[in-house]
Amino acid sequence: MSTLTDPPKEQFQLSMLVNDTRYRSLTFQAIAALVLALAIWYLGNNLIQNLRAAGLNISYNFLGDPSGYDINQRLVEYDSQSSHARAALVGVLNTLLVSVLACITATIFGVIAGVLRLSNNWLVSKLMAVYVEIFRNIPVLIWIIIIFTIMTAVMPGPREFRGDNATSSMVLDLFAFTNRGVYIPMPWFETGLFASATMNWLLVIATLVGSFFVMRKVENNATKTQEETGIRPNTKWIALGVWLVPLVLLLFLMGLSWEVPALKGFNFSGGIKIGGPLIALWFALSIYTGAFIAENVRAGIQAINKGQTEAAAALGLRPGRIMNLVVLPQALRVIIPPLISNFLNITKNSSLAIAVGYADITATLGGITLNQTGRAIECVLLLMLFYLTASLTISMVMNVYNASVKLKER
Amino acid sequence: MSDTHAQTVAFVRETEIPPAPPPGRETGVYKWMRENLFSSIPNSVLTIVALALIYSLLSGTLPWLLNGVWNTSSLQECREVLDGQVGACFSVLTERWNQLLYGFKYPIDPAYESPFMQYWRPNLALLLLLIALAPVLFFDLPRKLLAFTAVYPFIAFWLIWGGSILVPIVALLGFVAAGVVFQKYGKGSFAVGFFGGILAAIVVWNVGGFLIPEGASENAMLAAVPSRDLGGFMLNMMLGVTCVSLSVPLGIALALGRQSTMPLIKWICVVFIEFVRGVPLITLLFVASVMLSYFFPPDATVDLFLRVVIMITLFSSAYIAEVIRGGLAALPNGQYEAADSLGLDYPQAMRLIILPQALKISIPGIVNVAVGLFKDTTLVSVISMFDLVGMIRGPILASTEWNGVYWELLGFAAFLFFVVCYGISQYSQWLERRLATDHR
Numbered sequence: 037m038s039t040l041t042d043p044p045k046e047q048f049q050l051s052m053l054v055n056d057t058r059y060r061s062l063t064f065q066a067i068a069a070l071v072l073a074l075a076i077w078y079l080g081n082n083l084i085q086n087l088r089a090a091g092l093n094i095s096y097n098f099l100g101d102p103s104g105y106d107i108n109q110r111l112v113e114y115d116s117q118s119s120h121a122r123a124a125l126v127g128v129l130n131t132l133l134v135s136v137l138a139c140i141t142a143t144i145f146g147v148i149a150g151v152l153r154l155s156n157n158w159l160v161s162k163l164m165a166v167y168v169e170i171f172r173n174i175p176v177l178i179w180i181i182i183i184f185t186i187m188t189a190v191m192p193g194p195r196e197f198r199g200d201n202a203t204s205s206m207v208l209d210l211f212a213f214t215n216r217g218v219y220i221p222m223p224w225f226e227t228g229l230f231a232s233a234t235m236n237w238l239l240v241i242a243t244l245v246g247s248f249f250v251m252r253k254v255e256n257n258a259t260k261t262q263e264e265t266g267i268r269p270n271t272k273w274i275a276l277g278v279w280l281v282p283l284v285l286l287l288f289l290m291g292l293s294w295e296v297p298a299l300k301g302f303n304f305s306g307g308i309k310i311g312g313p314l315i316a317l318w319f320a321l322s323i324y325t326g327a328f329i330a331e332n333v334r335a336g337i338q339a340i341n342k343g344q345t346e347a348a349a350a351l352g353l354r355p356g357r358i359m360n361l362v363v364l365p366q367a368l369r370v371i372i373p374p375l376i377s378n379f380l381n382i383t384k385n386s387s388l389a390i391a392v393g394y395a396d397i398t399a400t401l402g403g404i405t406l407n408q409t410g411r412a413i414e415c416v417l418l419l420m421l422f423y424l425t426a427s428l429t430i431s432m433v434m435n436v437y438n439a440s441v442k443l444k445e446r
Numbered sequence: 447m448s449d450t451h452a453q454t455v456a457f458v459r460e461t462e463i464p465p466a467p468p469p470g471r472e473t474g475v476y477k478w479m480r481e482n483l484f485s486s487i488p489n490s491v492l493t494i495v496a497l498a499l500i501y502s503l504l505s506g507t508l509p510w511l512l513n514g515v516w517n518t519s520s521l522q523e524c525r526e527v528l529d530g531q532v533g534a535c536f537s538v539l540t541e542r543w544n545q546l547l548y549g550f551k552y553p554i555d556p557a558y559e560s561p562f563m564q565y566w567r568p569n570l571a572l573l574l575l576l577i578a579l580a581p582v583l584f585f586d587l588p589r590k591l592l593a594f595t596a597v598y599p600f601i602a603f604w605l606i607w608g609g610s611i612l613v614p615i616v617a618l619l620g621f622v623a624a625g626v627v628f629q630k631y632g633k634g635s636f637a638v639g640f641f642g643g644i645l646a647a648i649v650v651w652n653v654g655g656f657l658i659p660e661g662a663s664e665n666a667m668l669a670a671v672p673s674r675d676l677g678g679f680m681l682n683m684m685l686g687v688t689c690v691s692l693s694v695p696l697g698i699a700l701a702l703g704r705q706s707t708m709p710l711i712k713w714i715c716v717v718f719i720e721f722v723r724g725v726p727l728i729t730l731l732f733v734a735s736v737m738l739s740y741f742f743p744p745d746a747t748v749d750l751f752l753r754v755v756i757m758i759t760l761f762s763s764a765y766i767a768e769v770i771r772g773g774l775a776a777l778p779n780g781q782y783e784a785a786d787s788l789g790l791d792y793p794q795a796m797r798l799i800i801l802p803q804a805l806k807i808s809i810p811g812i813v814n815v816a817v818g819l820f821k822d823t824t825l826v827s828v829i830s831m832f833d834l835v836g837m838i839r840g841p842i843l844a845s846t847e848w849n850g851v852y853w854e855l856l857g858f859a860a861f862l863f864f865v866v867c868y869g870i871s872q873y874s875q876w877l878e879r880r881l882a883t884d885h886r
Contacts, residue, residue, distance in 0.1 A: 065710040072714065079741045086740045157489050158482035159496045173867035174860045175821035177835060182860070185852045384726035390828055402732055412736035419732070420725045427724035 098409045099124070105404050107395040109311045120405050127400035128422060134317050134396065135383045135426075141322035142382060143375070146329025153334050164330065171327035176385055179324050184316035184392040191215040191312075194303050212297050212304050217311040219297035219304045226291030236290060243282050251278050313394035317386065325382050329375060336371035337363060368441055376434040380427055387423070397422055510534050510853075520847035538851045539858055542842055546858065549677015549832050550841050553669055567668065568680050571605040574598060575687065583873065585880075599691075606676070606684070608668035616654030620647040636793035673751035677832035679862055685833075686820035689758040693819075694812065696759065697766030698805075702796065704771055715767070722764035727822050730757045735829040754826055762819045766812055773808030774800065806881055813874035817867050824863075834859050 053063045087093060099121040106116050111129040114122055153164040171179070194214050197206065206212045212219040225236050254274055262268040297307030340363050348362040389396040390403055397419060406415040470476065484490045513533035517540065518524040524535035539546070544554075544561060554564040562569070578598035581591035600614035624643035632639025676684065703715035722730075734757040735750065742748050777800060785795035827836030838855045842848055848855075 061708045065708050068708075068711050068714065082743055083740050085744050086742075089744055152492075155489075155492070156482070156485060157492050157496075160492050163496050163500070169868060170864065173817075173821075173864045173871065175824040175835075175863055177824045177827070178856060178860050178863065181835070181839070182856050185856065189850075189852060387726040387728045388825070388828075390728070398726075398728060402729065406732075406736070412732075413740065416729060416732050416737050419729050423726055423729060424721065424724040 092410075094413060095411075096414055098405075098411050098414070101409075103405065104408065107400065109314055109395055120401075120409070123405060124397060124401040124418070127395060127397035130314075130394065131383070131386055131389075131396040131398075131422075131426075134314060134321070134389065134394070135379075135386050137318050138321035138325065138382045138386065139379050141318070142325040142329055142378070145322055145326030146378075147333055149326060149330035150333025150337070153330060154337060168327045168330050171324050172331075176320060176324040177388055177391060179320040180316055180388055180392055183320045184312060187217075187312035187316050188215050194299065197299050197304075206297075210296055212299075212307075214304065215312070216303065217309045218315060219307045219309055221294040221296045222306070222308045223292055223294055226293055227289075239290075240283070240286065243286050247279050247282060251275060254278065311394070313389065313392040316392050317389050317394050321382050321385055325378050325385075328381075329378055332371050332374040332378070333367075336367040336369075339370045340366050365441075372434070372438050372441065376431060376438070379434065380430055383426055383430060384423065514854075516540055521849065521851055522847075534854050535851055536854055538842070538848050538854050542848070545678060545837055545842060546834060546855075547678045548680050549675065549837065551675035551677065552680075553671060553675070567605045567608070571602045572683070574601060574605075583877075604668065607671050607673070608666060609670035610658060610666045611668075612654075612658045616651060616658065619654060620650040623647055623650045636791070673749045676751065678837050679834045681826070681831065681833040682820070682823045685755065685758060685823040685826065686816070688755055689762055689823075690816045690819055692755070692759045693761075693763035693766050696763035697770055697812075698801070700763060700767035701770035701774060704767065705774055719764045719767055722761055723768070727758070727761055727825055728828060730761050731825060731829050733757055750829075750831065754829075754831070758819070758823070762815060765815045765818075769808045769811035769815060770804060772811065773804035773806075776807050777803055809881065810874050810878050813870060813877070817870050817874075820870075821863065821867060834862065 053059050100119050102117050103120045103123045104116050105123070107114055107123065107126050109130060110126045111133060112122075112126060114126050149164045149167055153161050153168070155161050155164075191213050192215065194212075194216060197212065197214070210221050224233065230236050230239070254271055258269050258271050295306045297304045297309075300306075344362055344366065345358055348358040353361065386396055387398040390399045393399065401415050402419045406412055409415075467473070471480070483493045509532050511534060513528070513531060514536040515524045515527050515533055516536050518527055518535070518537040519541060521535060521538075524537055528535075544565065548565055548568055552565070552568070554561075555566060556564070558564050558566065575598065577591075578595040581587045581589065581595055597618065600618045603617075604611055604614045624647040627646040628639040628643040630639070631642050700715050700719060703711050704719065706712045706715075731754065734753040738753045738757070739748065781799060781803065782795070785799040790798065824833060824835045826833050827839065830836070830840075832840055838859060842855060843851070
């Protein structure tokens, strides 16, 4: 009988760190860590020396100092006595405002252009191809400048609206397109239930949210009935009632009225003013990114097997229902991932606001604040931190959505 | 029986009836229009709307384009020539073309009469660029042309920046030395060859730096040009070409690093890629213009062009790394296993088996990144570099002669970018068809 003995224990030798694949990765990582540490030490050392030579230090105290500059386009209270942090907040809100607006309109443009590009109509599909090619191949900065120039150099000045022989007039007597911005009517409440306008608007939003939940309940019930009996009850009129009745009642109760912009002296007053830079940025980002989204939408629809459409037609579905029930739900899976990255691009490209003087975070924190305080490192770091957070948040939210529409396989 | 029967038939056709022409509404233009433009009522409405749109676009721009004035020296003169009519003042292009293309400070060569020849240095560099790019873009050309591509960066550097010819020669010699060392020792062990090559290059550059005499740039054959004098569309082209070509190798390294099984290396690459992709290019350009100089040694002066090249290269390498990672992920696992079973080590497997296939898949994506990067080079105008957009918004629109000429200049810029970007994307589509070796 022979007994099993352990194989002789291998002696660890230094050469195994290079020659043995089991240990070699450790060597490489140790070298990488060393190089990384050296690089960080070198850069940090340079930084400290340079800062000492320039008599600077890293400190974020400047954020509390009064900023001393004005911002035209703002969503929250702000004046030149407010702090730099407040200016940065105005910038953050402006960035978010233009990004959200541009994401919505870019999606609309993109879906329309993408669907029309697949149209049977030769002229329309060629026109959309030209749109996509022209807008994709010219830098977005040039588009922003072109539209900004239209807004400032081509639009009439307010004084051209004045007098008996005015050369310009308001569209429908409601909208004024001037070189200082676009004026649109502003809704307000004469007999609001709350003293502050914000609370009244929140009430309106709450009503809409309530209607949404009631409507979802109704739809669920309809689906249940359909599953039991095979016949779906008509919910069109209920939907109309649920959405409209509470809203109209509430608005009537609070006395909704519109403040129409009017020419007073040398400028328009009243209504909501949308500044030229915001419109330039918003519109340019929308049409530029819309061209990219159009290509994604086209690719997504074309990726759906023709058999799917034919099978749906064989089941007796009408073309509209084929699109809604069969093609689009499948195409969405292909369209959404690139759509996410296009939304990210819009958010990042909104930093080009600085080229037309729209006060987004890059223009306030990375522009005027940086120049006034000379705190380059702090400002740029904060700026990067904001964009990084925004990008990661958007991609996280959209990934959750993406996972919810993903193909459910066994 | 059959005979008699045959006689009762008066007429038997022996040839086929020639096909009748289709009805008028089923042929030619009429049919095409009915099928493609007016097949249904919504379609007809769309067609009419599209026609109205095209008409309004053309009627707005065509008179302006065709009635253009090409030979005046200021906007005022141009308006006098137009005399109230609609028309473009293209004379801003004929007068300022050199500023738009080369920037307003690039030195001209007074030895030549024609204004085109006065800029022979950048022009020659562009021509040579096309020759150098040809073997990279078209695989059918003889591979020996790649030798020229390898020398091109040094020739172009000398042509555009001028100064002593010794500088690019020493730089080239460093690379040659690195190549020789790698050839000699790289066969045995990749790492030895690689690091030995780097060491050899550094030695050659340092020795060469001592050999170049102090005032060599002053009275050189080509006048030295400081980087801040570069501008116009040339600057966009230079940034685009340099940064794309530098970021491809860096992107490959990052993509391989992200795939690595070594956790430390993997996480360094992941953090770098995600960080760069999460911030806009403009913040990185801010870093280049206001922050990067803090990280260099106190006595080093790294000029803005180089700092911008560094930041844009880092930016695009992260995007290229993601494209290449897609290519690597698309390869079936069998390829990796086959390479392993042949006994190839990691560098060999990557160089001979994995990367050639992965890069082939990722070429269209890389070209897309390149087009996007080229468009993004216009952002340098924000940190006050005078590229094409910077020239238009800065010196030209601010000059008294041409204050107010927007559309001609912006249209020209848009046209230049469109031609280049559309050309590249058409090339990419052609390449994609060329490379589709499956499903023949």
